[in-house]
Every structure is written in C-alpha cells, then in structure tokens.
Amino acid sequence: MSSLSHEEQQQLMHQYDRESASRNVTGWVAKVVFFGLLAFSLYQVWFTVFAQLPVQMHRPIHLGFGLGLIFLLYPATKRKQGKLSWYDYALSILGIGVGAYWPLQYNQLIQSAEISQMDFYVGILAVLLVLEATRRAVGLPITIIATLFLVYAYWGRQMPGFLAHRGVDLDTLVQSMYFTTEGILGTPLAVSSTxxxxxxxxxxxxxxxxxxxxxxxxxxxxxxxxxxxxxxxxxxxxxxxxxxxxxxxxxxxxxxxxxxxxxxxxxxxxxxxxxxxxxxxxxxxxxxxxxxxxxxxxxxxxxxxxxxxxxxxxxxxxxxxxxxxxxxxxxxxxxxxxxxxxxxxxxxxxxxxxxxxxxxxxxxxxxxxxxxxxxxxxxxxxxxxxxxxxxRPEKFRKLYIYVFVAGAVAYPVYHALASASIPNDIIQNSLVWGAMATILVSYLFDENWKDSVEALVDGARTALGVVAATAAAGIIVGVVTKTxxxxxxxxxxxxxxxxxxxxxxxxxxxxxxxxxxxxxxxxxxxxxxxxxxxxxxxxxxxxxxxxxxxxxxxxxxxxxxxxxxxxxxxxxxxxxxxxxxxxxxxxxxxxxxxxxxxxxxxxxxxxxDTTIPSLAWVLFTAVSGMLAIGAGMIGYWYRKMFWIERVLAVAGGLALLYPHALSDIIGLVLFASLLTVQFIVKREWIGEPVVKMSKEAK
Structure with a gap:
C-alpha cells in the first residue's frame, strides 16, 4: 500500500486547486515572500488583539498584503510558472500602494463627500488589480462574473426588460467600488480580514x-x-x-x-x-x-x-x-x-x-x-x-517550567495591581493574557519554534486566494446593492x-x-x-x-x-x-x-423552533430514509436487491425524508415491507449465492 509523496500531492493540488497553484520562488524573492507572509499573519494577530484601526484602514491593509503577495506568487499564465517578469514586480508594488492609499489619505477620504482626480485613478487601479489577482489566484469564472457585473452597472440603460436601470456613471461606480464599504472593501473582505x-x-x-x-x-x-x-x-x-x-x-x-x-x-x-x-x-x-x-x-x-x-x-x-x-x-x-x-x-x-x-x-x-x-x-x-x-511527550517536562515561569510572573503582578485598587475583572484579564503571553514566548524560544513561524507563513499563504475571492465578491455585492x-x-x-x-x-x-x-x-x-x-x-x-x-x-x-x-x-x-x-x-x-x-x-x-420529541421523530425518519435510499442506490441490503426492490427503496426513502405525516406513514410501510422481504427471500431469483466478489477483491 503506497501513498502519494509530498511532491505528487503538490502536483495534484496545482492541477485541480487554483488557489494552490502558486509558483516556487527562489533567492531574494523567496525571502521577501516569506517575510511578507509572516508580516501579514503578525499584523492580523496584532489587529485581533488590539483592534485599534478603523475598518477603512484595516481592510485596505489586508487587501494590500494580499495583492502584493499574489502577484509575486501566482504567475500570469502557466507558461510563466518559473521566473518572475518585470510586470509581476510592478503589479505587486502597485497592489501594496493601493492598499496603503487609504491609511495614508484617511482623514481626507473620510471627510470628503466626493473623490478627487487622484482618488479616481487609484480606484480604477484597485478594481483592475483585484480582477487580475482574482484571475491568477482563483480562476476565470469569478473574474468574468465580477467583470460582467461592472459592465451591467455602467451600461444599465441598454439592458433589456426588467434588467434595465438608469445606469451608474464612472465616477460614482469607482467611488462605490473602492471608497465606500459597499464594494471591494465591503462585507466579504471584512469577513476575510477577521x-x-x-x-x-x-x-x-x-x-x-x-x-x-x-x-x-x-x-x-x-x-x-x-x-x-x-x-x-x-x-x-x-x-x-x-x-x-x-x-x-x-x-x-x-x-x-x-x-x-x-x-x-x-x-x-x-x-x-x-x-x-x-x-x-x-x-x-x-x-x-x-x-x-x-x-x-x-x-x-x-x-x-x-x-x-x-x-x-x-x-x-x-x-x-x-x-x-x-x-x-x-x-x-x-x-x-x-x-x-x-x-x-x-x-x-x-x-x-x-x-x-x-x-x-x-x-x-x-x-x-x-x-x-x-x-x-x-x-x-x-x-x-x-x-x-x-x-508532546518530548516536551512535557518543559511544560512545568513554562507554567512555573507564568505563575512566577503572574503572582507579583497580581499583588501590584490589587494594591493599586484596579477592578478585579481587569486584573483577571491581565493575568490570563500575561500567562498566555508567557507560555507563547516560552514556546517560541523552544527548539521547535520554527513550527510556529511556519504555521504563521502557511496560514497567510492559504489566505491569499480568499483575499482575492472576497475582494472580487465585494464588487458583485456592490453592484447588486447599487442597482x-x-x-x-x-x-x-x-x-x-x-x-x-x-x-x-x-x-x-x-x-x-x-x-x-x-x-x-x-x-x-x-x-x-x-x-x-x-x-x-x-x-x-x-x-x-x-x-x-x-x-x-x-x-x-x-x-x-x-x-x-x-x-x-x-x-x-x-x-x-x-x-x-x-x-x-x-x-x-x-x-x-x-x-x-x-x-x-x-x-x-x-x-x-422545535421540541425534543419532534426533533427525535424527524431524525428517525431522516436516518431511515437515508438507509433506504442508500440500499436502493447500491442495490444491496441484507442481500442483493431485485430492481423493483431498489425502486421501492428509493421511493420509500424519499417519502420518509419529505416532512409530512402521510408521506412518513407511506415511507415506513415501504421500509418495513422491504426489510421483511429482505429477511424472507434469502437468494436471488436464479438461486445464485448471495455474495459475488469483484475481480479486484478476488
């Protein structure tokens, strides 16, 4: 019994999972990507713990990390799987710049009701970069759909029948796509970033x-x-x-x-x-x-x-x-x-x-x-x-040391805070965080601290496809909301x-x-x-x-x-x-x-809105229905089933699954009848043995 090697697994992932089809970078680019992914995860952890940034800053930063790394890791075409091209670097820098624009211009953007000419160009660039990053990291289907929604928003007057609307001018469309929380920076990206x-x-x-x-x-x-x-x-x-x-x-x-x-x-x-x-x-x-x-x-x-x-x-x-x-x-x-x-x-x-x-x-x-x-x-x-x-067994003894260190730090801190008349809930929260931080720091200085760093990098790498997909999904949601x-x-x-x-x-x-x-x-x-x-x-x-x-x-x-x-x-x-x-x-x-x-x-x-008896009955009929359908689909229960039994089994299973008293009664009658027949008739019509083995089993 052989299993696939890591290389073979990666090859299959690249072939069938678009989000895993990233290139293997080397040299200084590999170091940039490594520290970029690590910084991405550390930033997200920092935001989770402190949450001091407004959403109009946090979401663009999250997007900027994603865009900057996607253009370095995901090739424009399969033929470009190897060495990076000059435009990959350029797009990566532009992606970071688009993400940084909101934090740098936050006060001006939050106070202005209309966007400036510079804002307009940045917004156009943001939409194009999101679409290209999505094409690379996620695939063409969602990219095409998002593009069609943008076309629909702009050319609404030309749409037929009930699809027609008054249309959205380019300035308004760009503003809603990147300078509000109803487009790219909308709910999907918000969920991705948290x-x-x-x-x-x-x-x-x-x-x-x-x-x-x-x-x-x-x-x-x-x-x-x-x-x-x-x-x-x-x-x-x-x-x-x-x-x-x-x-x-x-x-x-x-x-x-x-x-x-x-x-x-x-x-x-x-x-x-x-x-x-x-x-x-x-x-x-x-x-x-x-x-x-x-x-x-x-x-x-x-x-x-x-x-x-x-x-x-x-x-x-x-x-x-x-x-x-x-x-x-x-x-x-x-x-x-x-x-x-x-x-x-x-x-x-x-x-x-x-x-x-x-x-x-x-x-x-x-x-x-x-x-x-x-x-x-x-x-x-x-x-x-x-x-x-x-x-882990090889680390268990060290756990006592970590706990001792955490306790040694927490005990004097507790007395110092208590003597300062600080409320108990603040003291307790401080102790919990302090103990966790001590254990975390101890772990990071363990000989296997690399595992933690690799987990942070791997987590960020996995998130890149989600960043692109949710940003493109935000375009779709924004158009649906606007039109x-x-x-x-x-x-x-x-x-x-x-x-x-x-x-x-x-x-x-x-x-x-x-x-x-x-x-x-x-x-x-x-x-x-x-x-x-x-x-x-x-x-x-x-x-x-x-x-x-x-x-x-x-x-x-x-x-x-x-x-x-x-x-x-x-x-x-x-x-x-x-x-x-x-x-x-x-x-x-x-x-x-x-x-x-x-x-x-x-x-x-x-x-x-259910009670335990009604839930129990629904579960009983559902499981019985699945049992009957499973037997009918495979053609075997306690023995091989005749074709009429298979049809009745599937019909009885569907009746049990349909939530109605009459259908439950019909399903139970069919279920009980088939079960009885399965026990009574032990052989097939032609009298062959019940079990026939496949060629592979032989």
Missing part, C-alpha cells in the same frame, strides 16, 4: 501540531476493522479534516493519498474509491464546528452568531456523512469485502495516548458555545493549539417558478451548482446569497435555511460532473476515470442533494 484569516491560521497551527495525521490514525483505529474498513476510514478522517482545511481538493489530496490506496488494496474499484474520498472530503466544509469559509460570511449576511449557524448545520452534516457511510457499507457487503487485518492497524494504546491532540477542536466548540465572539474563539483556539504542542439587481432577479425567479416553493428551490439549486463549477465556495455563496437566496426568502422561508440551502449546493458543485474538481483530484490519486469518479461521488453524496430541501421544508432539522 474571521476567515484567523481560522485559516488556526488550521495551519493544527497541521504543525500533527493533528492531520492523527485524524487518519484515529480513523483507522476506530473504523479500520469494520466491513469495508478503509472506505469508512476515509469518511471519518475526511469529516475531521474539514476542521483544518476549507478546500475540498486539499482534503482529497491530503487524506486521499492515504485512504484511496487502502481502499483499492481491499478490493474497491478505482472510481468508487476515489468517489468515496471526494464525497467525504467535500462534506468536510459542511461539518461543524469549523465549516467552509463561506459559513463565516453568513454571520454578516444574515446577522446571527456563528454558534447558531454551526449548531443548525450539525444534524444535516451528520445525515450527509451517514448517507455516505451506509452506501459504502452496502457496497462492501455487495462485493464481499472484509475489514483491515489487525497487523495493518496502528497501535491502539499509542493512538489513544494522543487524544489530547483533539483538545483544540474541543476548545473551539467550548469557546463558541460559551458566547465568545468568533474572532476571540479563533484566537483562543490558536493559543490552545500552541499549548497542546507543548504536551437593486438582487431583488429583480429574485422576483423573476419566483415568477419563473410560478410562485411554487419546490420549483424555486430547484432553479436555485441549478444556479448554485453551475456557479460553483470551478469557483471557490466563498465566491459562489456570495453570488447565490445575493441573487438566489432572496427568491427563497420571498416565499416565506427564514433567512438561515435559505442561506444554508445555497451554501450546500455551492459546495456540492465540487463533485457534480462535468466540472467536479474534487472528484477529478480523487481520480488523479486513484488512477480512475474522472467523469465516472464524479458520477459515483454524486451518487454517494445523494444526501447533499436531498437534505437542503428537507431543512427548508422542515426547519426542525436545523433545530429551529
């Missing part, structure tokens, strides 16, 4: 702590011996990996390089093995407590706290992974596949000794549930990860669906999947939440279910052919045929195509 960056940094620190590899070891220990064990390992580890990676492709390549060879060795077909990993890795962005970057945008878009979003997404995410788990189980039973042998499993004692590595994940859940802000929770999560790094396009499109979508909720949901699903093909989830969510989600809300659906609906289908686009990037990356690992891998992944992720309809029609699944 929540998203810190959670990406948290993920980078988790990787350096070794949590990613531990997820694989823990998954193998818990699920490896079960029927079709490696497939279940892939599901379990990918669900956990979603907490440290917001990219479906990155998830596939990192965990898939380990799990896909295991599945192939056991007997799964190449396309099925790749599909399991693609479906599970894509679902990582749906799994709380840390979901995809787009989930953080919901905080600002619908005005609720992140814990409410994460809590609402918990049951749908569990149902999603339950569906994949069941289908891989039925496939393993159909093929007669065993679990992993005892000698193939890691040492259980050693694995369970490292359970402390899960502490940062548990800490994040605790911090979010306790009512702390998302930014504070993320920062405390990073500190928790650093402390967990000190708990009222969102409400126009929402009304036309409802009119097209003749006011029918299910048909409106279907049209919205198609739009989200198409927009999500080749685009990052963040940009996809911004577009669909401003254009499609309002149509659902117009029909009486609450904000949270409507936004989660478009969020789900933007993510599912990664495994939906013909442009299924996560599935294509998985095919690159497995050696399977890409389109077949994508089709299998879409089949395994059938839950993701059904669950959003469920929670729109039945908000109890999101734990909205």
């Amino acid at each position: 929540f998203i960056f810190l959670f990406l940094l948290f993920g980078a620190f988790l990787v350096k702590t070794g949590v990613g590899q531990y997820f694989n070891d823990l998954a193998v220990t818990l699920a490896g011996k079960r029927t079709g064990g490696p497939a279940k390992v892939a599901i379990f580890s990918s669900a956990l990996q979603g907490t440290i990676s917001g990219s479906s492709v990155a998830n596939v390549v990192t965990s898939g390089s380990f799990t896909i060879p295991m599945m192939k060795k056991l007997g799964y077909r190449k396309e099925f093995a790749g599909a399991v990993e693609a479906a599970a890795s894509t679902g990582g962005q749906l799994m709380p407590p840390i979901m995809g970057a787009a989930a953080f945008l919901m905080i600002e878009f619908i005005g609720i706290d992140y814990w409410t979003i994460a809590k609402a997404a918990a049951i749908p995410a569990v149902l999603y992974f339950t569906g994949i788990w069941m289908m891989t189980h039925f496939e393993a039973k159909r093929l007669g596949l065993r679990g992993m042998a005892e000698e193939e499993l890691p040492d259980r004692k050693e694995v369970f000794k490292r359970l402390y590595l899960l502490a940062p994940i548990i800490a994040i859940i605790f911090f979010l549930a306790s009512g702390l802000s998302v930014i504070t929770a993320a920062f405390y999560g990073i500190l928790t990860t650093i402390i967990v790094g000190l708990l 009222g396009l969102g409400l126009k499109l929402a009304n036309s979508l409802v009119e097209l669906a003749n006011g029918q909720l299910l048909l409106t949901l279907f049209f919205t699903m198609i739009a989200a999947i198409i927009l999500g093909m080749g685009s990052p989830t963040t940009a996809n969510y911004v577009i669909t939440s401003t254009i499609a989600a309002p149509a659902i809300i117009l029909l009486g659906v609450a904000d949270l279910p409507a936004h989660l609906f478009v969020f789900y289908f933007g993510i599912v686009a990664d495994i939906t052919p013909p442009v299924a990037l996560a599935a294509f990356a998985a095919a690159g690992v497995s050696g399977g045929e890409p389109i077949r891998t994508g089709a299998n992944a879409a089949k395994l992720a059938i839950a993701a195509f059904i669950i959003p309809y469920m929670f729109v029609l039945s908000p109890e699944l999101l734990m909205i």
